[in-house]
Amino acid sequence: MELDDEFLLEVCRVKLNGSSLLTLCNSGQFQALTNSGSTRKVVDIAAVLGKSLGLALVDCSASSETIGVLKQVVDLGCCIVLANKKPLTSTMEDYDKLVSHPRRIRHESTVGAGLPVIVSINRVISSGDAVHRIVGSLSGTLGYVMSEVEDGKPLSQVVKVAKSLGFTEPDPRDDLSGMDVARKALILARLLGWRINLDSIKIESLFPKEMGPNAMSAEDFLDSGLLLLDKDIQERVTKASLNGNVLRYVCVIEGSRCEVGIQELPKDSPLGRLRGSDNVLEIYSRCYNEQPLVIQGAGAGNDTTAAGVLADILDILALFPE
Amino acid sequence: MELDDEFLLEVCRVKLNGSSLLTLCNSGQFQALTNSGSTRKVVDIAAVLGKSLGLALVDCSASSETIGVLKQVVDLGCCIVLANKKPLTSTMEDYDKLVSHPRRIRHESTVGAGLPVIVSINRVISSGDAVHRIVGSLSGTLGYVMSEVEDGKPLSQVVKVAKSLGFTEPDPRDDLSGMDVARKALILARLLGWRINLDSIKIESLFPKEMGPNAMSAEDFLDSGLLLLDKDIQERVTKASLNGNVLRYVCVIEGSRCEVGIQELPKDSPLGRLRGSDNVLEIYSRCYNEQPLVIQGAGAGNDTTAAGVLADILDILALFPE
Known part of the structure; x- marks a missing residue:
C-alpha cells in the first residue's frame, strides 16, 4: 500500500x-x-x-x-x-x-x-583500524544547558527556557539524569565489541536522588528543586573558568572505562568550543591517533x-x- | 587465491x-x-x-x-x-x-x-535532504602549507620542508596548482547532481603559468621559482591577519559556483582553526542549515x-x- x-x-x-x-x-x-x-x-x-x-x-x-x-x-x-x-x-x-x-x-x-x-x-572498524577512544557530547539538551550556564545564567532558569523551547523531555530530569547519554554511550561501546550493560556505566546525574521522580513531582522539581542546584553548578563553572576551562557533559569510552558526566575541558578544544545543541564525537584509532576523526552537527530534532x-x-x- | x-x-x-x-x-x-x-x-x-x-x-x-x-x-x-x-x-x-x-x-x-x-x-542526499552548500579544506598538503605560512614562514621554505616530509607529490606543483583539490570538488559537485566538467571549475594556482611544468623544471621551480612567490603570499597573510583572518585553500560548491582557491577566513572558524594536514568538510542542507554537518580528520596518508x-x-x- x-x-x-x-x-x-x-x-x-x-x-x-x-x-x-x-x-x-x-x-x-x-x-x-x-x-x-x-x-x-x-x-x-x-x-x-x-x-x-x-x-x-x-x-x-x-x-x-x-x-x-x-x-x-x-x-x-x-x-x-x-x-x-x-x-x-x-x-x-x-x-x-x-x-x-x-x-x-x-x-x-x-x-x-x-x-x-x-x-x-x-x-x-571494518577496515581493521582499532578504535581505542571515543569522546563526545551526545546530548543536544545537556550541550545547550552547559553552554548557557557557562555564560553565567542560573541552571534553574536555563532548564526552564530549554523546556519551553522543546529541547527537553516533558520531565527534564529524563535528560538531566544522564541516562539518555548513558544509553548512547552503551550503544557505541557495544559497537566496539564491549560486552557490558547499562549498570557498568558510571553516570553522573545533575540532580541528587532526593529530587528523583520517585521522591518529587516534575512540577516541584521545576519550581523548587532546581533552584537548590544553581549554586553548586555556578561554583563549578567559576572554578573551571579560573583554569581557562569550561564544563561539558561528555561521554568517554576508553581502556576499561565507559562513563558519562561533567568534565572540565579546555575552552579551546573541539568539545569546549561546542555551543548550543550541536553534538560532537571524536574517534581515536590507529589511523586517527593524534588528531581524531571528528563528526559534528545537529544531534537532535525530528x-x-x-x-x-x-x-x-x-x-x-x-x-x-x- | x-x-x-x-x-x-x-x-x-x-x-x-x-x-x-x-x-x-x-x-x-x-x-x-x-x-x-x-x-x-x-x-x-x-x-x-x-x-x-x-x-x-x-x-x-x-x-x-x-x-x-x-x-x-x-x-x-x-x-x-x-x-x-x-x-x-x-x-x-x-x-x-x-x-x-x-x-x-x-x-x-x-x-x-x-x-x-x-x-x-x-x-x-538519499534521505531527501537537499545539500545547498559544501565548503572544505580538502588537501592535506595545502592545509599544511597555509597553516605554516600563517606562522610567518616563507612559502619557499614551507614547501621544501613539506616535500622532505613526504607531504607533497614528487613535483610539488601538482599540489600547488590546485588541480588535485579541483578534482575532489568536481567529484563532490557531481555527487550532488551537478553536470559539470573540470574546466567549469575556477581554480586558483599558487604559481603563475610561467613557472608551470611546460616552462620550468621541478628543480628550477624549487630552487628559484618558489622564492619569487614568497613576497606576494606573505603580503596576503599579513593583510588577512590585520582583519583577524587567516588564509586557507578551500573548495566551495554553492549556487552555480564551484571553485577552489585561497580565501580569507575568520581565524576562529572551523576552517580557520584547521592546523597541519587535517581535512575538514562542512555540509549545509535543509537539516544542517545554520550549523553545518562537519567531518574532520586526517585526509591523506597511505x-x-x-x-x-x-x-x-x-x-x-x-x-x-x-
Whole structure:
C-alpha cells in the first residue's frame, strides 16, 4: 500500500497537533495495530516478506516493549531499523540476538540523530583500524544547558527556557539524569565489541536522588528543586573558568572505562568550543591517533532523526535485488 | 587465491623500498598483468565472477588509462572501488557510465582519504535532504602549507620542508596548482547532481603559468621559482591577519559556483582553526542549515586511504548473499 502526499501531509498535521495516528484509522489508508494481536500480525508479515523483499521493521518508539517482536522478526531473516535506543541497551542476550545479522540492522538515529556516527565507526572498524577512544557530547539538551550556564545564567532558569523551547523531555530530569547519554554511550561501546550493560556505566546525574521522580513531582522539581542546584553548578563553572576551562557533559569510552558526566575541558578544544545543541564525537584509532576523526552537527530534532531513519531504510533496500 | 601474512609483509617491504611489485612475480602467489592483454584478462574474469560473487575491480592508480576497463566491467555488472580520482573527473559520459549502478560503485578514498565524506553526503542526499552548500579544506598538503605560512614562514621554505616530509607529490606543483583539490570538488559537485566538467571549475594556482611544468623544471621551480612567490603570499597573510583572518585553500560548491582557491577566513572558524594536514568538510542542507554537518580528520596518508578502500570493498560484499 502506497501512501500519497495528501495523506502524509494529513499525518504530519495530526502529529503536530499532538493527536494519535489512530484518529486517521478510518481513512482506510493504513492499519493501526494496538491490541495484543499486533505482534502476531507483524511477525506473520515479516515471515512472508522479510527475507525476500527487504521489508524492514522500523522502531521509532522509545519503549522496551518492542524487544520481543524485534527479536522474532530478526529470527525470520527480516531487517530492522531502530531510532529506539531501548532494545540495544537491554541485556547482552537481547543485543546479541538483534545484531546477529549485522547486515540486516541499521540504527544510525540512536546516536546523534541523523549524524553519520554509526556508519563512520562501522567503517573504521571494518577496515581493521582499532578504535581505542571515543569522546563526545551526545546530548543536544545537556550541550545547550552547559553552554548557557557557562555564560553565567542560573541552571534553574536555563532548564526552564530549554523546556519551553522543546529541547527537553516533558520531565527534564529524563535528560538531566544522564541516562539518555548513558544509553548512547552503551550503544557505541557495544559497537566496539564491549560486552557490558547499562549498570557498568558510571553516570553522573545533575540532580541528587532526593529530587528523583520517585521522591518529587516534575512540577516541584521545576519550581523548587532546581533552584537548590544553581549554586553548586555556578561554583563549578567559576572554578573551571579560573583554569581557562569550561564544563561539558561528555561521554568517554576508553581502556576499561565507559562513563558519562561533567568534565572540565579546555575552552579551546573541539568539545569546549561546542555551543548550543550541536553534538560532537571524536574517534581515536590507529589511523586517527593524534588528531581524531571528528563528526559534528545537529544531534537532535525530528527532521534529522527522520532523515537518519530514512537513509537507513534505503541502505537496507540496497541489499536486495534491484 | 589467498595471500598469506608473510607474503603481504613482503609486499609492504617491496613497496616501502620504492620497488615494483613485478619483482615478486616469480613467487607464484599472484599475477601481474602489464601487457596489452591485461584488460582482456580482467574483463574475462569480471564477466565470469563479477555479478554473482561480488568481485570488485579496485583502482588504486592515479591514471586515466583505467577508464576503459572500468567501463567494460561496469557493463558486465561488476562492482568497482576507486581511490583514483581520474575516472570520476573525466567526461560526463564516462562519469554517467561508471555510476550507472550506484549500488555497485564505492569511491570513499577519492575525497579526504578514509574520512567518511562520500558515505555521509550520500546518506544526506538519499534521505531527501537537499545539500545547498559544501565548503572544505580538502588537501592535506595545502592545509599544511597555509597553516605554516600563517606562522610567518616563507612559502619557499614551507614547501621544501613539506616535500622532505613526504607531504607533497614528487613535483610539488601538482599540489600547488590546485588541480588535485579541483578534482575532489568536481567529484563532490557531481555527487550532488551537478553536470559539470573540470574546466567549469575556477581554480586558483599558487604559481603563475610561467613557472608551470611546460616552462620550468621541478628543480628550477624549487630552487628559484618558489622564492619569487614568497613576497606576494606573505603580503596576503599579513593583510588577512590585520582583519583577524587567516588564509586557507578551500573548495566551495554553492549556487552555480564551484571553485577552489585561497580565501580569507575568520581565524576562529572551523576552517580557520584547521592546523597541519587535517581535512575538514562542512555540509549545509535543509537539516544542517545554520550549523553545518562537519567531518574532520586526517585526509591523506597511505593507511587512511587504504582503510577507506578496504571498508568500501567490505561494504560492496554486503550486497551479495552470505
